[in-house]
Amino acid sequence: MRRRYGYSIGLAVLSAAVLAAYAGAAGSDSNPPYKLVTLEGSTEAMKGFVLEGLGSRLSADGRRERTGSLFLSAPFDDLIQPDRYSSERNQLIIAHRSFMRGHRQDESFYRDGNFVIGADMDDSLSSVKIRILDLAGSGSKEFTVPVRANAAKADNPLYQDKTVLDIQRIENRIHLLVRGQHDSPGNGPAIWTFTDYIVDKESGELLQAEEIYQTVPDPDPYTETSVELIAEVRELEPSSSVMLNVKTIKRKGPDAARSEQDLVLKDWRIIGYDYASGDTWDLPKAGMDRLKQGLAPRLHEGKLYAFNERNAEPLIHVLDTRTGEPLAEPLKLDRSGSAGLRSIRLEKGLIYDNLILNKIPTVVVYEEKTRKVVYRGAVERTDSDSQSVDYQYFQFNYYGE
Template identity: 20%
Template sequence: MKRYLCSIIISLVVLLSIGTYYVKVASSASSLPTYTFKTSEGSVKELDPVIVQATLEHHNIYEPLTIESDRTKYDSDRPFWSDRNDVQIERLIKKHRSFMRGRDFINSFYEDDDFLAYASVNSEYTKSGKMKAEFDIGLLEKKDEDETSFRIDVPGQERVMNTEVRDVQLIHSKLQVLTMNDVYSNDDKQTKEVHLYTIDLAKKKVVNDKTLVSETFTYPNQVDFEMPVNTSPSKPNNMILISIIKAVTDEEGVYEEKLKESKLFSYQYDTEKLSTIKGAKKESLNLDIARSGYTDGKNLYAIAFKSGKYQMKTFDISSGALTNNIQLDLAAGKEEANYVAIKNGRVYFLLRSGMGENVTYKPAHLLIADLKTGKTLYKGETVMHAAKKKNEQKTGFSVNNLEVK
């Protein structure tokens, strides 16, 4: 009897806790402002796929929020057991919930019309102090929802200190997994490598481990590998860009890049060709452009600020040639931060000033333009609707991210 009584008491405590949580949430939400977009040009329908993540500051309290479909949702309104994922991950979860369980890093996915594939690396230190690393592989055949999952050892795992999956492709029934690895070196040396692992899905084994790039260095020298932001990271992609950034850290800990010694490479999956991009020609793809660009696997899009205006240049990755140059109808100061998304044949450009020393509301400006012509499809700014008018000028608003469905 005591056991049942204990269970009942625990259940009541849990229910009361949940009830208290939602009462507090409802009370809090009613006192918080909402945000919408005020349209100055174009169609409001262009806002449908836009998701803006921001933070409200009020009386030294920070409230994360999301503006979606021109409506405001505070994180405090969400069930306390729920997580907020990348919109691309949330889309996959809705379609393939079973396959997606415990898998939430978008760079680990590949998706086409027939398959959804996944590859990640799980690692841990053994009692002997050595690293044990293995691939977690998953393949879903969409037609019949047939799932295959298995784990296999990462080749040379005893050398691996840390590994990060950066791209996954499915080519001729074999999974291509691109990783950036920190590996053990002798003495005081450090080594970083870019690996391409080929995994035979039928045989469930790694059939090739190719080192694309390897850099060994000693402190105070530093080396970092970078890749442009991928606008569609899970989609089929035949070419990638890799930047090798060399730098040095001085006695005071100041990090200084050595761009003359840094390099830009391209790798083509179907030909297995690794090429150095020199960018010698004027108005051609180079290291500086690639580092600040956005890629869809075929083109690289770079945003430039000139004479108070933003320009977007398009470069063909395979040739490095400039193929398009458009000016965006959005003026701004250099101190203003921007968030860019490229999707649906459009460039989405969100501009904001951020919060200064005095907490006041400053609107974020949104421009949506045609990717090829630069024609403005939408222009507007956020408007705050304060729950209490007297609080309107004491509320800060800071944009954190821009996502597009």
């Protein structure tokens, strides 16, 4: 009997044995061979943050898990892939599951102690759907607010796009910052508009549409203006103002490649806008001169931060958004062991510096006010047989508390 069926029995038993051994090995391999070790300070500042690299996700409180290796199941995660600044939205998905149902990917959200507000442009680009969740318990309501293009200026463009970039609530008014883009007459470069649509929170009535800025097409076909929004780095947090980073770039000629050498910066402005008063202003020379040292501007808690992550030893400048004057001495960060492998993040008055320090992936957290290091941690290998962490870049992400 056994000899007669030997082939089948052998095949089944051998396969089952290999699969069982593999299942055992895969099961015991669920923890990555790395951990984030606290070297200084408290892990409180690292709550919700993770380092991701070498197939692992590491938290300061000792939690660690494998990442990757997902294929069929990859799109079936309710949470949005956390990245540098947008993952706060995952907290909304967890806390307000029914409010966020079908709206995970809406363009913009706002949250304060009383309300969560979401807004999304409709497909025809003629109206914005606003949804308000009252956290005091009176449920949610929806409004559809028309956002018409200025017919005289747009003149039925062939291409146009509109996006709600920012939402703020000032007392009983909701401010929607909408970026519009349409082609200019005569096939010139695209025209960008930034408009603040002010809506009554109770009735949903559009009270005012305040155009903050619009690009003017340059007659020179090789000159282009780009506008980038500088909003509060924490997507959902209230902020009384926003800024626009307006750069006019000239290409050297029609065939010039868009490499750094072929582009000349003709004009650079940082325009501030105050939601409550409707004031706009240009960042004065003092601030612009500092930014022209090759620094990137960020807005956080009403202050303008300027730094360059690519510098081996970056300085964090903190400027007044109206005067451009420094609010404090620049903060000097540690010298990175590998320029380019660094990310800086601002959150709740803290500065998170993710860098390679003495070959090792390290996170240092500074308190902006006092300049003190409140946390310092480094990635450590727990198994000497596994890949070394030397010069390995770990992404610093907000994963949610």
